[in-house]
Amino acid sequence: MSSRTNVVGIDFGNSKTVIAVARNRAIDVIVNEVSNRSTPSLVSYGERCRFLGEGAKSQEASNFKNTVGSLKRLAGRTLDDPEIQQIESAFVSAPLAEVDGFVGAKVRYLNEENAFSNIQLIAAYFTKVKAIAEAELIGSVSDVVISIPAWFTDIQRRAILEAANLAGLNPLRLMNDNAAAALTYGITKTDLPEPEDPRKVAIVDLGHSNYSVSIIEFSRGQFHIKSTVCDRNLGSRNMDKALIDHFAAEFKQKYQMDVLSNSKATFRLAAAVERLKKVLSANASAHINVEMIMNDIDASSFIKRDQFEELIQPLLERLTKPLQEALDQAGIKKEELYSVEMVGGCTRVPSVKETVSNFFGKTLSFTLNQDEAVARGCALSCAILSPVFRVRDFNVHDITPYPVTFSWEPIPENPEEDTNLEVFSRNNPIPSTKILTFYRKAPFTLDAFYSHKELLPGNIRPNIARYLINDVKPNAQGDLSIVKIKARLDLHGILVVEQAYIVEEQEVEEPVETPPKEGEEEKDEPVKMRKVKKLVKTADLSVSVEEERLPEKVLQKYSEMEHQMIANDKLVSETVDRKNALEEYIYDTRSKLDEIYAPFTNEEESSKFKELLGASEDWLYEEGEDTTKAIYTAKLEDLMRIGGPIRQRYLDSEEEKRQKVQAERDATAKAAAEKTKKQEDVPSGKFEAGTGGRAPPPPPAEPVAEGNGEGENQNEQMEIDEQKQ
The missing domain is CATH 1.20.1270.10 (Substrate Binding Domain Of Dnak; Chain:A; Domain 2)
Incomplete structure (x- = not known):
């Protein structure tokens, strides 16, 4: 397969990643080198080389201090971020460090102490994802669509893009998880209604570390996301933590050992807890056994599902608030929902399903593959964006969770001028373009920032970028020039100022359209022209950008x-x-x-x-x-x-x-063929002299008694012989 036809969707998860490709008129999830349909999102550094994905998973137990997980959660964050210090540090076994102003990890690589930034860590993992896809497709891979949480800010999205570029990937789109799942749901439906009466669906996604709820309106050939609400720090890892704390307390009393004081013992318990939780999803109780957990002790215990549900009750209570907020932002009621689609591995927990079902008052739908729906949606999006694939037309209308405001300095000619404007409101569609108009005589600066800092994760700064609009001069009359700024939230959800230019009001001629009167034929007459005043672009302006990102x-x-x-x-x-x-x-x-x-x-x-x-x-x-x-x-x-x-x-x-055996077989086959040919050459009748080689006529049949089966058989045989002759 040529590289230009390879389109890949990557569900970049916090604990594992799923890769899907468009091929053979379908979407396939591909397997890695050990035939698993998902690959651990881990990077491990060793004395001689790096271990990525499955290799890092096998190294995790023995090399956990040099193994980094939760890669997605580190993207674009700083070390002093409270969410990094208070939350993520508990789930990353390698020590965190500041690298080039952003959070990274300190590891021992090639027998030397090294510190890698979050962009380098993610890029290392993406090289593994690329290698898996290329091994399956037997060709190079470049164009991809990568999933990210809907709550990612501008700087986090840029970090993912930069990491993908370092790995040799070309992201055609960074796609929000919920939008990817919605595309998988909608594009296969042939019974969607017209836009006037859309189908309202809730997609609830509970994964390893993130919980999101989206209300989506589906109609023929498109969907519009009306609202998305997230709990950034709720997922299966929190349930694992509740179990770890429970068993650590029990083992402390039972075996007089403090598991949480030993990193390796904690890791072994965490691995056992993850297996236990999966058993509890299908059984009323489960045993846990951890060999040599600490001090040469084999620890074991037992837990019932209702005990587990009691442990995670505070987490279950957090499920309902985003559900209600999503409905409120979308302006619809529970009763208006056509279905509630569940995705994400954690939605297999019975108490999670029960809590969501009770809130909506209806049976939940599991028509989507909980683990693979997002990856399939990314692959579909990549195929839609690729010029070499023909895909059913289906428009994706996503939204931004954060409103964006522009601010500027007033000018002496207009001291009362407003100095800021919310250009993109909350839940504004993406991609989206807005044109801003300014009246200026000289270069000026625009500052873009998120309107509400309290909505942002951790202490991510609200500042997005500063744009210096260059080359602005007075117009020919010495007055203020009309400056147009084209700002856009692109497919990635990233803010860019695409263009700045000067326009002037000029008189231009345009044809006057005069439709023929009813009943009259069109006449070949000269086209009438009229003069009208229009704004015409007269000059392009250069734009300098200062962003919260790493230098080139x-x-x-x-x-x-x-x-x-x-x-x-x-x-x-x-x-x-x-x-x-x-x-x-x-x-x-x-x-x-x-x-x-x-x-x-x-x-x-x-x-x-x-x-x-x-x-x-x-x-x-x-x-x-x-x-x-x-x-x-x-x-x-x-x-x-x-x-x-x-x-x-x-x-x-x-x-x-072999040749001797073959020769014997050939000789046997040849002899058998000759024998068969001779038998076919011998006529079936008896020959007599003077008949010229023809069989003599059959003797007259002897009279037989009525009902004699033997005579009937004889007549039948004679008829068959005649047919052969």
Whole structure:
């Protein structure tokens, strides 16, 4: 498959990531190297290389201090953010640090202390996502759509874009989770109503760390999100934490050990709790067993589902407030909802389903795949945006959760001028473009910021960007020029000032349209023109931007580091492959020398080769334990030069046997064919002299008694013989 046709949707989750692709007229979720349909969102740093995804998961227990999770939650955040200090630090095992003004992680990599920013951590993980997709599609991958939480701010969205670019991806769109799920729901429905009477659906998404509720109106060929309300810090990890605290207290009393004081013991308990929670979703009770949790003690316990529900009751109570707020913002009542669609892995918890169902007073719908709906929606969006795919027309109308205001300095000519304007209100559609008009004689500055700081996560600054509008001059009359500013919330939900230009009022001629009177034919008459005053663009203005983002120089440094680490990871992987190939050849060849290769070598040759294999094995586990790819390759080639002729003699013998067997089969088949041909050439009747080779006429039938079955059979046989003749 050519790279230009590869479109990929990435559901970038906090605990795992799902990858979907558009192919074969459908959307497929692809599997990773161990055939799992989701990949852990983890990055681990080791003494020789990085481990990403499944590799990082296998390293997590033994290398947890150098393993970083919750990657999405770190995007665009600073170390002093209270949500980072009070919430995220409890879920990230590696120590957090400040890197280039943003939060990152301090790890030991290549036997040295290193600190990587959140953008570098996410970029490292995206390289793994890209590799998984390319291995499945057998081609390069570039164009993608990546899902993000609806509550992400401008700076967080930019961090995801920058990380994707570092990984060699081209995000066509950053898509809100709820919008992606809505696209998966709506595009397959053939019975959607007309826009005048849309179908109202609630999509409730409860995942690993985030809870969101969207009220959406679906109609033929489109959907409009009317409201989205989020609880940024509610998900399955909070339920896990409640269980961890419960069992830690129980084990402290039962085994006299403080599990929470030991990071490794806490990690082991967390892994066991995650398995326990899944069992409780389908059973009324479950056992927990943690081997060697701490101080060489095997801990075990038992819990019932009603005990679990009591532990998470404070979390369940937080579910209803966003539900009501979403309805209020959308201006609809519960009774107007067509259905309530549930997505997200945590919606499998029975008490969660019961709480949401009781609030709406209706049965919940699970028509969407809870784990894969968002990834499928991202892949669909990518296919829609791609010029090489034909997809059913379906328009996505998403919204922004945060209102955006522009402010500026007044001018002496108009000291009473308003100095700020809310350009994009809350729940404003995205993408969306607004034109602002100013009257100025000189360059001026615009500040863009979020209108309500209290709505933002943590202590993310409300400032978005500062725009300096350059090259503004008085008009020809020396008066104020009319300056137009085109501001846009793009497909990613990011604010950009696309254009600034000067317009002047000018008289222009335009044709006067005079439709023919009823009953009259159109006449070929000269077109009448009239003069009208219109605003005409006369000059483009340059715009300088100051944003809360990393400088290009820093991003370039990150790019160079990422390429170096990718090359190092590849070299280490290939070195391990060569080492494994050498080890496999030693064991495989030695066993064959005593078995299938024995007839094709003499005792002296076999003995010397075994000695060489043994010496290579000893070298491999001593000084050859950690060496270079070239040395492993050379060692393997040296052995194959000696073992190759022996193996070839064996293969030649096998080929000779195969040819002999085939020749016997061919001879048998040929003899059988000739025998069959001879039988077909012999006529079925008896020949007599003088008949010219023709069968004589049959003798007259003997009279038979009525009802004699034997006579009937004889007549029937004669008819068949005549037909053959």
